[in-house]
Amino acid sequence: MAVRVQDKDFDLGAEVAAFCRGRADMGAIVTFTGVVRDVGGGLKHMLIEHYPAMTQAAIEKIEAEAVQRWSLGDSLIIHRFGALEPGDRIMMVATAAPHRADAFQAAEFLMDYLKSRAPFWKKEVTDTGESWVSAKDEDEDALNRW
């Protein structure tokens, strides 16, 4: 189990390769990567702010919840902060389980909770100005399915 909160980029291939290595007991490894998307056009960069004193522990709590609910052999969560450009990686989640249902479901659970319960805030800076990204009702609704 590992959680990393960092401003620097990560090497997706290297992270996944390291995560997969030597897992004879895990039949399923699921990975998800979140990327900065230019929704309306004109996005210069996305500023990701977080609550340093809380972020690591909040994510570890979400991870512990996933381990309790599913048969997980391991998980990895990397989340970046700082100024990112369209196309940059924001975060990744990897889950390893004996069977794919657990790996997929745990990854989705982690994503849903990271979205609404990990203390990050996104601000979009465009050609015409800047604005904070609002949380969506459906993000909160997504938690209810778990």
Next chain:
Amino acid sequence: MIDVVYFAWVRERIGLPKERLDTTSATVRELVTELRAREDRYEAAFADLSALRVAVDQELTDFDAPLAGVREVAFFPPMTGG
């Protein structure tokens, strides 16, 4: 003394990331009332509590949370991670 920290647009409206307060407020809600009475910028930040979330000592909680023994209160909009 209690540390009060602000994030995202709450920080921008209040105009500072962190301050240390000497307060007698018993709950987060009382602290909000105390802050709103200070200056317009606090009133602007705390006008709609439904748009805000609060963490006490780095744990998400609600506005009725007690402040006894608490070291840090954080106010911020709903989180947008992922």
